[in-house]
Ligand code: 5GP
């Protein structure tokens with residue numbers, strides 16, 4: 001068993017506030033939210049980042065995006081709008097090296113990001 005933080009959440013070894021789950025995807029609230037709604041959507045299978053995804057990981061990547069859509073629908077975010085963020089690598093701000101999509105909503109989000 002690997003010691004990756006999000007793999008451990010997937011295995012229920014570390015508690016998290018889970019908001020959505022399918023056979024392939026888990027979504028849970030970020031422990032340090034930067035918006036009123038801040039959910040992380042992760043594939044259950046460990047992939048470190050989009051930059052390390054294989055050509056054969058297309059289905060997994062699609063499932064994570066569909067998972068983000070379903071989180072937004074179930075939390076009532078779709079009408080007002082929401083932002084999906086995927087950090088790739090240290091300079092982009094990635095700190096947990098298990099691929100995840102941030103779902104952010106509930107406040108006005110500036111563009112471009114700071
Ligand atoms: P990144 O910076 O890699 O794009 O995003 C990692 C996110 O994981 C951060 O927003 C951080 O707050 C969140 N995070 C770090 N540790 C934990 C944890 O133990 N539980 C939860 N739910 N979120 C975490």
Ligand code: ZN
Pocket residue numbers: 004005006007008045046047097098
């Ligand atoms: Zn992992």
